[in-house]
Amino acid sequence: MKLKYLKLDRIDGPLIVLSGVKDASYDEMVDIEVAGKEHKKGRVVQINKDKVVIQVFQGTSGISLGNSSVAFSGGPMRIPLSMEVLGRVFNGMGEPVDGAGFYAENKYDIGGRPINPVGRKYPRDYIQTGISSIDGLTTLIRGQKLPIFSGDGLPHNEVAAQIVKQAKISGDAAANFAIVFAAMGIKHDEAEYFKRQFELSGVLNKVVMYINLADDPIVERITTPRCALTAAEYLAFEHDMHILVIMTNMTSYAEALREISSAREEVPSRKGYPGYLYSDLASLYERAGIIKNSKGSITQIPILTMPNDDITHPVPDLTGFITEGQVILSRDLFQKNIYPPVNILPSLSRLMKDGIGEGYTREDHPDIANQVFSAYTHVQEIRALAQVIGEEDISDLDKKYLEFGKQFESKLLNQSFESNRNIEDTLNIMWEILGAIPKGELTRIDPGLIEKYYVG
């Protein structure tokens, strides 16, 4: 039995400091009993001889220097996991909040261990989402980490819900499919929206939720995704399941990290975020993937809102440097009433190249995607020119490009929340809209493929 400590030296934001501690270990979990009734959890974040700094998960309010006792647990934070997690709802500490109790034989360290690159299997199987802009131009691969970069008020939740709804049907392993949902700092109604959508698409009993709402303690925002990813690893790598992890909102997560960092008076780097934000985010995102000695996989769709729609803000920026691409939603397209408003030009799927083409999707996929990107870039230039000199005065060829641009947005991008297009349909629409520009412009496509598919 470990000692209890009764007297705190200092309370500072989410941190408490106590001294005279004998046997604390770095990263150890503690239990804090406040005023003889309430229990809070904390984690050792610094040791200086007998002086220990503890980060308190549920916040320090209510704690005074004399009214609490601290008990050390002997190890880092662990959560219980079993197959019973499916269909359950937990808080950011991994405790069930849906009324029922929860017991599991084994407990798992939420910190996770880095995957050895030698132990990974490179992801190559594509997931059909039924959304043309994603399947055709930023193809999602099983085991990929592909975030949605969005802005306040844009329909990222709808896009994520549509992916969940439609991705589950495709592929071989429908029975082995499950969803892990991590909510960090989102509003109650957003969490409800996801619950309802899971229910409507009949997957609720296949969803594990870890929920930390906007008014829940911010320190738990740090553990929420870690609990969720630990559950995902358990299901994927111990039970060979294909797991789709939705993590939202990564911006709130990073803000929580910043708040704690500033309470610890650490040297800030860009916009007040700590210098280790990159490594910290990587310790979450890199937990996606496939490993050699398991049949399961973890596919991550993190969602983040770009403050001010600014893609250079540290959270989207560092995320883009770690994840395997990004799907970017655009306010412009949203205002034009296009759903899903995916701005394809800055969007990217880095794993797409190995999961599309002959034997995967269709032989023409790589070339035609390339051509659509190049043509749509040109559309942007012509639109800018037409703004200046007027649409009548641009050349005939440019007019054809504008027509292509229009069709691209109305026929390919735009689809309803209910529409679930297969990859053939998506590729055929791409050929159809490229018909608006002359064959000679299609320099990115193999001539043989043009012969076979061009519908000008």
Next chain:
Amino acid sequence: MNNGNSSGKLVFINGPVVKAENAEALKMREMVLVGNKKLIGEVVSIESDKATLQIYEETSGLKWGDEVVSTGKPLSVKLGPGILSNIFDGIERPLEHIYETGSAFIPEGIGLISIDLNKLWDIHLTVNVGDYIEEGSVYATVQETSLILHKLMVPPKMSGKVTFVEKDGKYNIEHTVVKILDKEEEEVELSLYQEWPIRTPRPVKQKRAIEKPLITGQRVIDTFFPLAKGGTAAIPGGFGTGKTITQHQLAKWSDADIIVYIGCGERGNEMTEVLEDFPKIIDPKSQKSLMQRTVLLANTSNMPVAAREASIYTGITIAEYYRDMGYHIAIMADSTSRWAEALRELSGRLEEMPAEEGYPAYLPSRLAQFYERAAYVETLSGTEGSITIIGAVSPAGGDFSEPVTQNTKRVVSTFLALDKSLAYSRHYPAINWHNSYSGYVTVLKEWYDENISENMMELRAKILRILQEERKLLEIVKLVGEDILPDDQRLILEISKVIKVGYLQQNAYHKDDANVSLNKQYKMLTVIDSLYEAANECIRAGAPISKVKNEDIFYKVITMKYTVSEENLELLDELIKEIYEYYISLGKMYRKGGAQNETEISKIR
């Protein structure tokens, strides 16, 4: 404190930075083992009896009072056969071996393992008893991989008379194969490996001038912004602009003898991709698998940050070791920004005064010292060798004004600036031809003149001029449209399109276009030049741009990279002929009759 070689006890723990007391015995930069799990660490500062250590593994679980054990030597790597076609972490621990003995996840407390101690190597001794050998002398060789003959060399600062030579045969790396009597009349045993501290450059006889290109098979690099053997290059770019793919392309196709590839704080899957792909790729020159000449160092973004800081030095030390054998090494570091961030994180935890953007004040000097380890040299044994460093830089927000990009720019000679808008339009490699430069163009001119053509560098300059001109014209086009420009200027725009799509763009995944010989590059340049000259002549003769831009011919030129393979380069001469035939007859038509000859002109098409 008194048991064995304990050299202190932990008093302070804050992530990867810890402090020990009663540590008088520790030396600066010494390697230590910490706590029950014997985590590997390094002494980074000493103040009276207190030492600050950075720990190369996860520190979760460390306690006040945990023991610090001295190893008596600085953080070093083992250098010997077994490095090539292998993969290590940032402090040379073998990831393949760790995977085989454990799970897919990396545990901590693996200890100080590196190259395989048990594997037997077929050794051929090259010295005799009585020989006098000195630093750098080769005393034995072993075929390390089918591509690389590994030379065992007398370590720096050592020399003496050979007193014992083992017979040729199969030995593990710890076996003594040669003994010498050194100057102090002391016997020194030489096995199949030596150790070297990673932060100290290995000595050479002298540095030589740079005069040979590092041929990469990438048109935009070889033709416009060449790299040099022994030189330095940086590839800065925001996320998704193509740093990693460019590094992979160089690792695959550049004409170095050995590739050291450091995945420094980047994605796990990118290392896995190399591990899966490289063994299958056959080097066109040697017909051997590329993995035979490659060593990978992986300290991915989620692996301990202190080992990420060390990985750059581990990599360059390995490179220097093979350079000393007389090889040409290309070392890729993806990404040096993650290394700089590791420095920043450690510096922050050490509570040092931050300079720009929280980076420590010594960032510029550390960067300079690293790039300084690139050179074309005469080795201690008198052979030639080189190290070329190619570092990726990941500027926050894609903004090149940040400290890592700026300080790197000051010390490297080739700057391959990647551009977001090119990447958005899928113009790959997204190397911006206006902002990039190579400081080696002048010194390499002689080589290009002699080995490719006297004309190549001139064509290079001419094409760059056309692209410059295009840039100016596009400014006008943005305001008034293209139709207003005179036809000779519209030709510049059309030719620029050909250059960009047909030459600068190069698809890393296309089987014929991924790697292009300098000969083909040169021929392609002459085709584009012929098209420009012939077409320009017609415009001067009065032919309108609509006729001059013959779709069929332009299409053939743009797609020549795909349609003409390395074996059929003479097809490019035929293409030039075809170009001249078409334009000469077009020109004639306008010269003799002027515009009244419309019917005849339309027949030409």
